[in-house]
């Protein structure tokens with residue numbers, strides 16, 4: 001049988017079937033189409049970047065951020081975006097995982113000729129993830145890690161004097177987040193989780209140039225370009241809830257590859273009702289560390305207080321309470337009250353959440 005020609009250039013031999021479209025393409029057309037799609041995401045609307053902007057690439061050493069560093073450096077030169085690029089890495093203090101992946105980032109620093117800044121949880125918060133997991137166990141550790149990393153990236157960006165952080169979140173990550181927010185009924189987050197750029201009054205601008213890039217294509221790109229990246233999963237248990245969304249999404253993708261983009265488009269079509277927008281809290285500064293926050297304490301300090309209170313796992317279990325508010329206080333689940341008149345459901349009172357009441361409650365209150 002004669003070799004299949006590339007469906008784009010029609011001359012070279014097709015070597016890749018694009019997971020996103022099913023098109024059979026040659027290697028060089030795959031590189032071109034992948035990079036052009038990222039460029040299109042970057043220039044869409046008003047464009048992600050301004051000329052002369054200082055941009056930090058959140059670099060974990062994994063496939064997504066490694067490919068992002070490579071593609072962004074390439075496009076910056078090819079299209080003359082005029083960006084000043086940096087690598088920014090957060091060392092969460094996970095022995096046997098992040099220490100190894102940071103070695104990869106150091107290699108990328110040399111390969112791409114980009115300045116690198118590394119900040120650690122230990123220096124910023126006085127806690128490593130190893131220490132946190134030894135205290136709280138594996139169940140909620142992803143929440144600590146996510147909250148601390150978000151703030152650590154902001155602090156690193158401020159130290160670098162950059163205006164903008166880009167991360168390697170890909171189309172699969174975003175579609176999973178849409179599904180998770182639907183499953184949790186978290187309407188406020190559902191309304192904003194598909195935005196390619198987020199920016200608050202006092203927060204550093206964040207963008208996801210891989211919003212429409214499929215994870216499988218990112219892996220393919222890294223493989224064919226022979227990029228150096230670290231491919232081991234985090235040694236601590238993954239976010240269980242996201243895991244369900246991920247498995248569901250992978251099943252959907254195997255039946256219909258467009259499911260990932262379709263879910264993102266559905267998420268983009270959600271518009272917050274005025275009442276929901278009004279319910280969102282005004283921002284202030286954290287009373288403990290001065291970071292931007294919607295409460296007296298920022299999320300990281302609320303978690304740190306719980307850790308400092310030294311609650312052990314049995315204490316965590318005791319603090320579990322099904323009446324805890326749903327994320328952003330959007331709803332409560334009415335509970336059957338045996339003392340109420342027949343068939344009457346009582347709505348639990350709204351609870352003011354304080355981190356000192358227990359880590360579990362603090363974690364639930366800020367669930368990502």
Ligand SMILES: Nc1ncnc2c1ncn2[C@@H]1O[C@H](COP(=O)(O)OP(=O)(O)OP(=O)(O)O)[C@@H](O)[C@H]1O
Nearest residue numbers: 058059060062063064065066088089090167168169
């Ligand atoms: N320790 C870190 N330091 C800097 N940036 C990070 C770090 N961890 C994650 N990020 C940023 O957040 C993005 C999404 O992180 P996530 O934890 O989902 O990892 P991932 O999907 O495995 O990505 P990657 O393949 O880049 O590790 C990463 O692509 C990266 O830009």
